[in-house]
Amino acid sequence: MLQKFKEHININFPFLKDKKLLIAISGGVDSVVLTQLLHELNFNISLAHCNFQLREKESDLDEEFVKLLAQKTSNQIFKIKFDTEKFASKNKLSTQIAARELRYNWFQEIIEKHNFDYVLTAHHADDNLETFLINLTRGSGLDGFTGIPKINGNIVRPLLAFSREEILAYAKTNTIDWREDASNATTKYIRNKIRHQILPVLKEINPNLLETFAKTLENLQESKQIIEDRIATISSEVFETDFSTEFILNAVERLEVTKINIDKINQLSNPKAYLYQLLKEYNFTEWNDVYHLLSTQSGKQVYSKTHRLVKDREYLLLSERDFSTALEMTFEIHENQFEITNPIYLTFEDVLQKSDENKQAIYVDKDLLKYPLIVRKWENGDYLYPLGMQGKKKLSKYFKDEKFSLLDKENAWLLCNAENEIIWVLNYRQDSRLSLKNTSKNILKITSK
Template sequence: MLQKFTKHININFPFLKDASLLMTISGGLDSVVLTHLLNTLNFDVSLAHCNFKLREKESDLDEKFAIKLSQKSCNQIFTKKFDTNQFAIKNKLSTQIAARELRYSWFQVLAAKHNFDYILTAHHADDNLETFLINLTRGTGLEGFTGIPTKNENIIRPLLPFSRDEILAYATKNNLTWREDASNASTKYIRNKIRHQVLPILKEINPSLLSSFSKTLNHLQESKKIVEDRINEVSSEILQSENGIIKFDIAKLTSLSNPKAYLYQLLKKYNFTEWNDVVNLLDAESGKYVISSSHQLIKDRDFLLLSKNKDVTLSKVESFFQIDKNTSEITKPIHLVFKEVDEKSTQKKQAILVDKDLLKYPLILRKWKNGDYLYPTGMQGKKKLSKFFKDEKFSLLEKQNAWLLCNAENEIIWVINHRQDRRSSVNINTKNILQITL
């Protein structure tokens, strides 16, 4: 196995030879073997052990074993205890997911603090197959069938081509010792059920199961690349980005052979789960929306508008602020600077000039409401703000996120970053000019 592992590293990860590595070690068979392989090849590797405190004294014994192993092999080691159950309860996660989030978060902290180039884990071919079958039972898209990635940003899994049998044979040949996790024998968890009850039957049907599975993974990964190429091609035609909002052209989307499949591929990284509701937006009336844990997708006439949740104002938030006469700057909810100037300057979209003597304080910063009127500069008469938004082709999100600067009587001074109201604008009689800049 050492020869095969060396060849695998030389071909796929030659950059590891000169890198500073952090390897995760549980004390189990897989991580002990990976530690031995890396040390035999003289890699610069440090160890990191998580004590999740899930198995009482056994967890502490695992930690002691990892420390003893590091001392014997002269590897630097980092250890950390976690209250995994409390974290799981607080964040409404399963124990396994909680442990995963805790360990990977800590590994990244260590990597950043100590300048490790890569984080190595000891996942192997059997883990890959188990994950595939777990995803199959739960339902998944194509990405759930393409296996554990060998490299994911700074995380590398160099044992993925090797089976559990190969790893065990190497450990036995080299007289290695490791810790057995008693919970691995329990069928309480779905992974263990698959490992102990399903895989033996599949391997009995096909003794070359892992080899066949590897070929299947390669085919699926190649298919995934074709899908990604097509999605990139379609994205350039369907999507456009404006001020942090991604716009999906509905007409172009619905002209595709399978709009639902394309929507899934285009939106899968934005944490949506109610895919039927997402697809139904294509035919919904304007204003309908779907929210994920991180984003909102809203129907606006001919487009679907995607934005981060923090950028939308559908939820109840404070939307009324007072600004005193002597204020020179505010930073919340938006950043405005108030400055007296001696003469008129070229006005930009992000700034207006007003007659300070015409202002009635305190000024008010607020969201728009029905009944608001604007006296736009460069126009005669007044216009309903809703009509102004329509004429200027504001999207629903742009209307929701628009701020108005008003005087003490709630008369509009500025639709910020869009249009000034002429009632407070400078004129030939103005003596004190105030510049307001976004």
């Protein structure tokens, strides 16, 4: 197996040579064999062991075993203990998911702190098949049937081409010791049920199951690539990138909003399926609700943990969620202030005359200002006297006439006087009540960025 592994690395993972590698090691046969193989091939490796404290003394014995292995192979070791059950309960996760989240987060911390290039895990061909069958029972989409990725960012899995049988045979032939996790024998977990009850039957039906499964994975991965190519083409046709100004704490930034053309989506052969492929990377889960946005009234929206999708007339508007508390607050500006950065960036400058006519600057009669000024979001009932227009207009009507999208309205900030009357819809329209008159003597220039 050593020679086969060496050739496999040279062909599929040549970038690992001369890199600083961190091996995720439990003490089980898979990770111990991976460590031994890389040690024999003189790779620059260190070990990382998580004690999840789920098996009482056995967990501590695993930790001690890995420590001795590191000494034997003269490799650096990183160790950590987790209160996995407490973390799982606090975050409402299964024990297995909690352990996975804890260890992968820790691996990334080690990488950043100690400048490792890659984390190597010991997943093998049987793990791949088990994962496929687990996803099959859960009704997964194509992504769940294309296998555990060989490379996922800085996570590398060099044993996926090898079976559990090959790994065990190598360990026994070379008298390699390992720790046996008694929980692997129980059928309490779905993976163990598949491993001990389902796979033996499938392998009896087809002794070459892993080989044929590898061919199936290859076919599915090729099909997935075709879909991805098609989705890339469709994305360029139905996605339109727009920018609306969003003011957040301590900065003025440009918020990217992706506009999805509803009419073009509806012209596709299967709008629901295309929406899934187009939006799956944004963490949405309620796909029926997403699909129904195509035909519902404007204003309806669906949230994922990271993004928001809003129906706005002929478009769906996709944007990152803003968790800033600034959206729910008001901020005061006092007479002696010449600059603010929270929640937006504004400067206040006494000038002799008006100049620099643009949307990022207004000029007001300083003698008419009543302090403190207020920066806030708009509310129902707000109105202004738009400069250059006759009379008073509700702000909601102004937004409609100016064709503000729902996100534009939410992202708009107002500068008001002490009586909460609007002075400026930031970067859009000044109110005429405090604008310069022929009699104005003291001119204040207010500029945003």
